[in-house]
Amino acid sequence: MIRLALPKGRNLEVALAAFRAAGLLSGLELSGRSLLVQLPEEEIEVLSLKDWDIPVYVEHGVADFGIVGSDLLAEIDGDLLVPVRLREGRSRLSLIGRARELPAPGSQVRLATKYPNTARRMLEGRPWGAEIVELSGSIELAPLLSLAEVALDIVQTGRTLVENDLVEIETVAEVAACLVVNRASYQRHRALLNEWISRLEAAEVVA
Amino acid sequence: MRVSAALPIGVAALLFESARRRREAEGRLVALFEGAGYSEVILPILDYLEPYEALLTAASRGELYRFIDRDGEQLALRADFTPMLARLLAPRLGALSLPLRVFYRGDVIRYEEERAGRQREFYQVGAELLGVADESAESEVLRLFLEALTREGGSGLQVVLGFAGALDHLLLDCGTDDPRALAAAVARRERGPVRRDCPRLLAVVESGLPGRPEDLGPAATDLERLLALRDELAAAFPQVDLTIDLAEFARHGRDPRLTAGSGERSYYDGVVFRAFAGASALPVGGGGRYDSLFHRLGAETPAVGFSLSVERLLERREAK
Numbered sequence: 001m002i003r004l005a006l007p008k009g010r011n012l013e014v015a016l017a018a019f020r021a022a023g024l025l026s027g028l029e030l031s032g033r034s035l036l037v038q039l040p041e042e043e044i045e046v047l048s049l050k051d052w053d054i055p056v057y058v059e060h061g062v063a064d065f066g067i068v069g070s071d072l073l074a075e076i077d078g079d080l081l082v083p084v085r086l087r088e089g090r091s092r093l094s095l096i097g098r099a100r101e102l103p104a105p106g107s108q109v110r111l112a113t114k115y116p117n118t119a120r121r122m123l124e125g126r127p128w129g130a131e132i133v134e135l136s137g138s139i140e141l142a143p144l145l146s147l148a149e150v151a152l153d154i155v156q157t158g159r160t161l162v163e164n165d166l167v168e169i170e171t172v173a174e175v176a177a178c179l180v181v182n183r184a185s186y187q188r189h190r191a192l193l194n195e196w197i198s199r200l201e202a203a204e205v206v207a
Numbered sequence: 208m209r210v211s212a213a214l215p216i217g218v219a220a221l222l223f224e225s226a227r228r229r230r231e232a233e234g235r236l237v238a239l240f241e242g243a244g245y246s247e248v249i250l251p252i253l254d255y256l257e258p259y260e261a262l263l264t265a266a267s268r269g270e271l272y273r274f275i276d277r278d279g280e281q282l283a284l285r286a287d288f289t290p291m292l293a294r295l296l297a298p299r300l301g302a303l304s305l306p307l308r309v310f311y312r313g314d315v316i317r318y319e320e321e322r323a324g325r326q327r328e329f330y331q332v333g334a335e336l337l338g339v340a341d342e343s344a345e346s347e348v349l350r351l352f353l354e355a356l357t358r359e360g361g362s363g364l365q366v367v368l369g370f371a372g373a374l375d376h377l378l379l380d381c382g383t384d385d386p387r388a389l390a391a392a393v394a395r396r397e398r399g400p401v402r403r404d405c406p407r408l409l410a411v412v413e414s415g416l417p418g419r420p421e422d423l424g425p426a427a428t429d430l431e432r433l434l435a436l437r438d439e440l441a442a443a444f445p446q447v448d449l450t451i452d453l454a455e456f457a458r459h460g461r462d463p464r465l466t467a468g469s470g471e472r473s474y475y476d477g478v479v480f481r482a483f484a485g486a487s488a489l490p491v492g493g494g495g496r497y498d499s500l501f502h503r504l505g506a507e508t509p510a511v512g513f514s515l516s517v518e519r520l521l522e523r524r525e526a527k
Binding site for chain 2: 076079182
């Protein structure tokens, strides 16, 4: 039996579509509040977790592998294997604000984000400085209501930005949903995991 | 006045039963090491920073607790036994008869981001064999390592073997302009960048071994020796899952083009190994050959050693 952690967030549909295209998890029905679903035929157990918790579950081996966004992987800096990235559901981690300009060189601004570590790394090479304001949601509101001059957040279609008179100033990183694997599990279940990865590759749902 | 029982992040107090369990495990390990002819060394928790300056990588520097003593000296808390032992023995080597077998036990203190399962203070036991250049040293040290693990860790043990520099030829030969980034991708088993930059490395990513041994260039003979060592150990320890996975140690390069600024503890320059007990991706122990460490400290002796985290081994026992 091997355990897969799937995210509850926006990556769930993307992940399920990819697995199904590869002929995997066909019997899976994640309904309502079930947190743990067994698929005896595929000898797999599926956990339904919050995106931010998946790296911890996989690193501790509670789940052997999982799907998690590269935005979280960069932020959390866990010791996980990342064999493939899903093709669909790409987004961008971008600097957003009310005007299309980056803060002026030498200026000190406030930057709102869910990703303080990524933000600190991004700031290292900048001619401007920022005080990081860590928030847990609705990051777009921060520049809109002047809690911060800029925000670092996920942009998918950009529709939320347009609706709120905000603009994407600069793309900091491309974001993809990644298949992550526990280091010890990869040694123990190598044949099965390699087969799953190969089927995802053959179905051309990963890049 | 009420006093809080809270402790700083990353440290723990072992009270009563948990203290007894750790002392017992430690006692059994010490008896094992002494029975194998290893003598104990007790090392200080505090040392000057200066002897380690040349050995530190950006990552290991970030882990150190450093401070200025009252007389202005830069000091550091012990973060790793092996370099401390090497720097203390290097000036004395001329007066010591080799081979030398030593073991140690004690805390190491490293700064880690606050995360579940990551302690900043953890208790290690370890053993080092100095003065043996041929592969009988790897064999002896790995047998002791496996004996300690199987006694304390029970079933579900996985030991992964590799050697430093195994992939240097492939990484440098494929024409990528950033071989260190490629090494990091191999270590994460990322197929996309490996397929794009060096398709010959894909076999290593998938199976841990090259498609053909000669793909490794001059390191092919080292692989042959490692395969023989693995077979010898697998026969002696059938209950342990022993695998060779060169991708696991992809960042342990030897060529200066790969090692400059590399993140991992970089003194291993021969066989390297790490052990996993149970499900956690955090290894319970590991080690390897580090002949060049003494050279960098102005002495010459081959050396092989390992360390084990007693707490992680015990956690494994209790989880069973």
